[in-house]
Amino acid sequence: MSIQFKLSGALYREIxxxxxxxxxxxxxxxxxxxxxxxxxxxxxxxILLTRYHSIPDEYYIDDPHVGARINSEAITRAMHAVYHGRxxxxxxxxxxxxxxxxxxxPSPTDWREIPKxxxxxxxxxxxxxxxxxxxxxxxxxxxxxxxxxxxxTTSGSISVxxxxxxxxxxxxxx
Amino acid sequence: MEYPKExxxxxxxxxxxxxxxxxxxxxxxxxxxxxxxxxxxxxxxxALLCPEPKDxxxxxxxxxxxxxxxYTRNWxxxxxxxxxxxxxxxxxxxxxxxxxxxxxxxxxxxxFVKEK
Amino acid sequence: MSSDxxxxxxxxxxxxxxxxxxxxxxxxxxxxxxxxxxxxxxHIRFQRYVIYDYDVVEESNLNRLVGATLSDSFAExxxxxxxxxxxxxxxxxxxxxGFSSKWQENPEPLRECQIVIGCVDSYKARQELEIAxxxxxxxxxxxxxxxxxxxxxxxGGQVILSSPGSLCMKCMGFLTDETLAREAARYGNAGARPxxxxxNGVLASTAVGLAVDLVTNWTRxxxxxxxxxxxxxxxxxxxxxxxxxxQATSCPHFSNADLGDPVFREL
Numbered sequence: 001m002s003i004q005f006k007l008s009g010a011l012y013r014e015i016x017x018x019x020x021x022x023x024x025x026x027x028x029x030x031x032x033x034x035x036x037x038x039x040x041x042x043x044x045x046x047i048l049l050t051r052y053h054s055i056p057d058e059y060y061i062d063d064p065h066v067g068a069r070i071n072s073e074a075i076t077r078a079m080h081a082v083y084h085g086r087x088x089x090x091x092x093x094x095x096x097x098x099x100x101x102x103x104x105x106p107s108p109t110d111w112r113e114i115p116k117x118x119x120x121x122x123x124x125x126x127x128x129x130x131x132x133x134x135x136x137x138x139x140x141x142x143x144x145x146x147x148x149x150x151x152x153t154t155s156g157s158i159s160v161x162x163x164x165x166x167x168x169x170x171x172x173x174x
Numbered sequence: 175m176e177y178p179k180e181x182x183x184x185x186x187x188x189x190x191x192x193x194x195x196x197x198x199x200x201x202x203x204x205x206x207x208x209x210x211x212x213x214x215x216x217x218x219x220x221a222l223l224c225p226e227p228k229d230x231x232x233x234x235x236x237x238x239x240x241x242x243x244x245y246t247r248n249w250x251x252x253x254x255x256x257x258x259x260x261x262x263x264x265x266x267x268x269x270x271x272x273x274x275x276x277x278x279x280x281x282x283x284x285x286f287v288k289e290k
Numbered sequence: 291m292s293s294d295x296x297x298x299x300x301x302x303x304x305x306x307x308x309x310x311x312x313x314x315x316x317x318x319x320x321x322x323x324x325x326x327x328x329x330x331x332x333h334i335r336f337q338r339y340v341i342y343d344y345d346v347v348e349e350s351n352l353n354r355l356v357g358a359t360l361s362d363s364f365a366e367x368x369x370x371x372x373x374x375x376x377x378x379x380x381x382x383x384x385x386x387x388g389f390s391s392k393w394q395e396n397p398e399p400l401r402e403c404q405i406v407i408g409c410v411d412s413y414k415a416r417q418e419l420e421i422a423x424x425x426x427x428x429x430x431x432x433x434x435x436x437x438x439x440x441x442x443x444x445x446g447g448q449v450i451l452s453s454p455g456s457l458c459m460k461c462m463g464f465l466t467d468e469t470l471a472r473e474a475a476r477y478g479n480a481g482a483r484p485x486x487x488x489x490n491g492v493l494a495s496t497a498v499g500l501a502v503d504l505v506t507n508w509t510r511x512x513x514x515x516x517x518x519x520x521x522x523x524x525x526x527x528x529x530x531x532x533x534x535x536x537q538a539t540s541c542p543h544f545s546n547a548d549l550g551d552p553v554f555r556e557l
Contacts, residue, residue, distance in 0.1 A: 004402060038551050040402055041398045048426065048550045050549050089551070159404050161429060164505055166309075167312040167314075193555055196548070197421060198417075198421050198424075198543050199544075229474040230471025253392060253394050255421070255422065
């Protein structure tokens with residue numbers, strides 16, 4: 001199953017600008033981005049990212065054991081976005097930035113914590129795709145929970161439609 | 175664009191399901207399973223009604239397939255891509271002052287049953 | 291293969307060849323304009339193509355169809371085949387998905403592209419392509435030429451860049467309800483339109499230049515919209531006066547609400 005992502009250059013810059021901001025105590029920032037599910041040839045899927053939801057500073061929990069921890073209010077806001085996006089099959093993707101160059105890979109903490117959110121998102125928006133997007137300084141990767149799927153599929157590519165066009169392709173399999 | 179509720183309800187009589195969809199700033203009414211006048215083949219199809227001026231017409235009705243009717247028509251729209259489907263329309267101008275949506279629809283469907 | 295092959299275009303940037311080879315580009319219409327475009331894209335090293343044309347080579351095409359020969363007109367070679375031969379003749383590893391149909395009959399492959407170059411021959415066709423590009427996030431580059439008037443005739447043409455989030459062809463003043471209505475009224479009476487090779491060459495080259503800049507940003511101009519007017523009689527390509535006089539800075543015709551598949555709101 002091939003999954004491609006696309007987002008505008010403006011949205012990509014908005015996300016990067018937000019995630020690069022320092023936080024008072026969190027080592028990194030996280031956010032959510034909405035994405036609409038569409039079809040390509042055969043069973044291939046296209047996810048178009050539409051809006052970014054920045055997480056206010058006060059929604060972070062001071063936990064020195066992880067890079068960032070967000071509170072239930074942040075999750076609730078994400079759930080609201082899923083609820084209001086149901087008619088457009090708009091799901092939600094957790095997004096954060098690893099400060100290095102090259103294809104990013106989820107850390108053990110990422111794999112432990114982020115998938116826990118997916119059943120809740122799927123319950124509220126069962127027709128949409130949800131998941132996580134990981135950015136680096138010059139690359140990106142995503143893992144998608146398609147409707148009805150309990151396990152994620154790694155996306156094949158993420159295209160930033162701006163100037164210059166960037167096509168981040170999966171080089172390393174999970 | 176919003177239409178009076180009673181006009182929407184009245185329009186629903188002619189099809190199985192009525193929806194609105196917007197593309198490029200234009201709002202279309204999507205009539206799923208529109209019943210066509212007697213003598214048309216097929217007897218029903220999906221249709222898109224554009225009550226606003228479009229392509230030089232004061233309003234337009236698009237069909238999901240080219241319809242065989244009692245009279246030969248100039249199907250000057252073939253496989254037009256609107257809301258991610260392909261649509262067909264014949265040249266038929268409906269000139270009415272402030273029609274309701276149903277009157278507009280019937281005005282277009284008359285294109286099948288009126289010689290001119 | 292020698293590493294010198296692309297050395298003359300190294301000014302496009304250190305990673306330009308990598309960026310170019312990863313871009314999926316569509317060319318809709320492989321006639322007088324599209325045949326030029328495909329040839330240039332292949333020379334530059336674009337590797338991934340989605341191309342559409344349902345027509346075959348006829349004798350009347352031979353004055354302008356790049357790559358076509360007399361034999362092709364006798365054999366009624368599909369224009370799609372010509373385009374594929376051009377691409378594979380320069381890029382053996384290219385991935386080409388070609389459709390001998392209108393793009394509307396096979397729309398899904400178009401959505402995988404980052405750039406669509408439209409070489410179509412009506413305002414309606416341009417409008418439909420632009421809408422698809424806005425829905426599925428693709429840069430749209432449009433080219434077209436015409437010859438009108440007499441004593442002397444005037445060759446005109448345009449190259450337009452319409453990018454998601456930026457000015458569309460309606461914003462720029464190129465597509466208007468009046469031009470669409472006039473075209474609809476002329477339907478069936480269009481006749482054979484005058485076409486010659488050299489304006490197509492100018493327009494195709496300009497379009498390919500825009501495409502390469504979108505991929506590499508080698509000019510550092512960050513350009514996301516353009517309307518360039520070709521005046522064949524003067525041999526000039528200039529920014530449109532209409533665009534220059536427009537005040538619009540954002541597009542009211544397409545929004546994020548239009549992204550992706552259409553949303554039908556039951557009434």
